[in-house]
Amino acid sequence: MSSESQAPDALPSRRRRAPRGGRHRGDESFLLPPGLPTLVLAVPGSARRPGTDLAIELVRLVEIEHTGQPARVGFLEGDEANLHTVLAGMRREDDELAAVVVPLSTGPDPALDAALRAIVMNAPARAVAAEPLGPHPFIAEALHDRLADAGLARADRIRMMTMVTAASGVIVATPGDVTAVRQAEVTGVLLASRLAAPVFTASLNDESSVKAAAEQLRAAGATSIALAPHLIGPEPDTALVASAAAAVGCPYSAPLGAHPALARLAALRYVEALSLALAE
Template identity: 35%
Template structure:
């Protein structure tokens, strides 16, 4: 594999977006478009991409090309979990790059901005006895479920209706189980908020269960690009304007 020379140059530390990787080509296209939006917001900031698995460039290859440069790794992940706690730090430690690993994107109010907009784009309007399912990938790590629940609470406060987290794998409730639970509470209009960074198998499977409307994944949204830069600045210990 040929890797572009990313040898260190004077200037700010590079921002390395760390995506999970997916067999769905729409995921890679979305991540690349989001990376371009970050570049537009911060001209002159070196922005690179590395994947944990399934897509090139893989993170170790991106880091190898950076040599001994400085870089902040920003996980394009929505909660804490094994990838954030183990995989990414291990890959960083195995490279010569002088790295800092930023927090995952969630939970954060900017994600709620994006979720709200995606729901409205899908046709969300408050209705009597309505509710929302926050459909996420899922993790066995309890911290991941805490983070997703926090996002659900923030979204519920924004919408003024109950928001119940549900998961595609590795955690419960599933989306069908969450639908059953909400219907048992008398909720008739149940929307699904897709809590995924990009299209893929899990997002598609969750949306297929939606009894009313399902929003698109977060994707290329200005709030996502702003949050990536916020995490980058926070990892550097420099002032940021967005609330943590």
């Protein structure tokens, strides 16, 4: 039996200090044997939607910085690089696991999760779906960085320096309904700890929710407020960010985009799902 055919029986191991460098290398890097299933990043919408190039950058970071394994992108809509088509081209002998599909989502999304499960279940090649990227402390790290990029937070909360533009309170605005807001509260708590400032969550789809969060922040003593979009970038809700911030008269940071923390999370979710699948 060849070493390649034996590879899927070996569980991935946490990489120690790898000789291959990279400025974004972190703790969630893994040494993976060859021949394992492909990581496929499932992206909402179609390949023609603006901003989807960030998914290409994320899979590049996953390959180079975290797994050393090939990674692909599959879109849930449209014909170009459609997830079903991508999976169909990965069929392996003896019904071996061909792919682990990681949703490009900051948290559970019933509609996205259902669509993803249906595609994975009906794919000609055997595949499994991983958990969404968040909630996870890495999401809070990425939100913090985007606020810092916009001059709305200190990049290092320990460094004692004055930033006149730094917000004294933050609204984490997430797509979805009340359930999505509750799920994003975990990230809000983690972000508040990083910023040492109050953080409230709100629905990006509900202007009254954003206004209520702003009122809560002002009641808590925040004199300057910023809005942090709890989304990655290709979601259709991205267009709502500017209007939500305008509704409460506050500046806002950019979506998470191809942040290195998301690549670390994608690698982590891949390894978690793969370990479970290989253990069955």
